[in-house]
Amino acid sequence: MKILVTGGTGFIGSHLVEALLKRGDRVRCLLRKTGDLRWLKGLPIETAVGDCSDETSLREAVREVDQVIHLAGITKAVKEKTYFEINALGTKNLIQACLENNPRLQKFIYLSSQAAAGPCRNGNKKKESDQCEPISPYGQSKRMGEELALAHTQELPLLILRPCAVYGPRERDFYTFFKLVSKRVKPCLFGEDRHISLCYVDDIIQAILLGTRSQVPSGEIFFLSDGQDYRLEEVGEIMAQAMGVNAICIRVPVWVITGMAFFLEYFSKLSRKPPLLNKGKVEEVVQKNWVCDITKGKTALGFQPNISLLEGAKLTFEWYKKEKWL
Numbered sequence: 001m002k003i004l005v006t007g008g009t010g011f012i013g014s015h016l017v018e019a020l021l022k023r024g025d026r027v028r029c030l031l032r033k034t035g036d037l038r039w040l041k042g043l044p045i046e047t048a049v050g051d052c053s054d055e056t057s058l059r060e061a062v063r064e065v066d067q068v069i070h071l072a073g074i075t076k077a078v079k080e081k082t083y084f085e086i087n088a089l090g091t092k093n094l095i096q097a098c099l100e101n102n103p104r105l106q107k108f109i110y111l112s113s114q115a116a117a118g119p120c121r122n123g124n125k126k127k128e129s130d131q132c133e134p135i136s137p138y139g140q141s142k143r144m145g146e147e148l149a150l151a152h153t154q155e156l157p158l159l160i161l162r163p164c165a166v167y168g169p170r171e172r173d174f175y176t177f178f179k180l181v182s183k184r185v186k187p188c189l190f191g192e193d194r195h196i197s198l199c200y201v202d203d204i205i206q207a208i209l210l211g212t213r214s215q216v217p218s219g220e221i222f223f224l225s226d227g228q229d230y231r232l233e234e235v236g237e238i239m240a241q242a243m244g245v246n247a248i249c250i251r252v253p254v255w256v257i258t259g260m261a262f263f264l265e266y267f268s269k270l271s272r273k274p275p276l277l278n279k280g281k282v283e284e285v286v287q288k289n290w291v292c293d294i295t296k297g298k299t300a301l302g303f304q305p306n307i308s309l310l311e312g313a314k315l316t317f318e319w320y321k322k323e324k325w326l
């Protein structure tokens with residue numbers, strides 16, 4: 001099978017490309033001219049230069065592939081409108097390019113996000129059938145990407161996967177958390193317990209690979225996580241255990257991270273580099289329940305997460321150490 005992967009230079013995408021090659025698929029990667037190729041170096045892939053925000057640049061990339069796995073997207077931006085230009089309109093452009101240049105496409109898999117659905121408002125786990133209430137520009141842009149894709153379910157076999165927060169080797173956001181824990185600090189938020197879903201990158205890749213072979217109807221959506229419900233405080237404890245350190249819990253009031261986000265956003269406008277933390281991220285972090293239900297994916301796709309947080313944190317920590325990130 002020949003598969004076009006967008007976002008192949010990124011964290012999840014580079015793991016996916018390796019896994020597809022290992023399975024025996026032929027892989028074409030969509031690359032931006034400015035893309036960082038370090039994780040793809042030496043891999044036997046075909047490349048096509050293109051940018052999701054420019055539909056004409058996608059025409060050649062989508063030709064004569066059997067499936068498209070669309071991971072290209074941004075999780076941080078200097079300006080809010082950039083989320084919508086890349087995550088939402090970028091998805092629309094890619095689908096349009098497929099419809100016009102590859103009418104025999106067998107499947108289009110869109111890696112959306114739990115953020116597209118928003119947090120869970122009742123005490124339960126969020127299900128795919130629940131109403132979508134994204135609360136950040138990132139989440140809203142991913143939901144808009146879903147809606148733009150869902151408008152074509154009759155013309156294009158579409159599968160939407162919604163991972164929760166993903167961690168593992170090459171990841172940079174949790175890396176900050178690992179760095180703090182390695183300095184014996186477990187950052188926690190003041191106030192009530194907050195609950196989240198998490199998933200190790202290999203389990204997300206397992207779900208995508210299952211998705212490429214699944215026969216579910218076009219337009220189905222699946223949440224992906226390791227199936228557990230973690231208290232935010234517990235995440236730091238498990239990471240510290242994985243790293244073999246005793247870390248102290250530092251409780252940060254919400255107004256402190258709101259202030260930090262304000263300053264980081266201000267400096268990001270000056271430097272024109274996306275900030276590590278912004279208002280949207282703070283809005284997401286302060287929510288009480290980000291736990292999703294993966295029963296549907298287990299039943300319909302055969303998804304079976306294998307890696308516990310402790311095991312995944314150990315693997316990630318070992319990789320950070322090996323690469324001298326820690």
Ligand SMILES: NC(=O)c1ccc[n+]([C@@H]2O[C@H](COP(=O)([O-])OP(=O)(O)OC[C@H]3O[C@@H](n4cnc5c(N)ncnc54)[C@H](OP(=O)(O)O)[C@@H]3O)[C@@H](O)[C@H]2O)c1
Nearest residue numbers: 007009010011012032035036051052071072073113165166
């Ligand atoms: N990481 C998570 O926790 C998580 C959770 C849920 C969903 N997701 C979704 O999973 C996908 C991959 O996430 P990730 O964490 O692997 O992100 P990442 O490491 O930041 O990688 C993003 C990828 O998208 C590419 N890209 C960005 N803008 C593009 C454009 N205009 N045209 C073409 N390619 C573009 C980047 O290419 P360059 O090398 O050119 O920058 C890079 O390959 C995203 O769609 C994200 O929304 C991630």
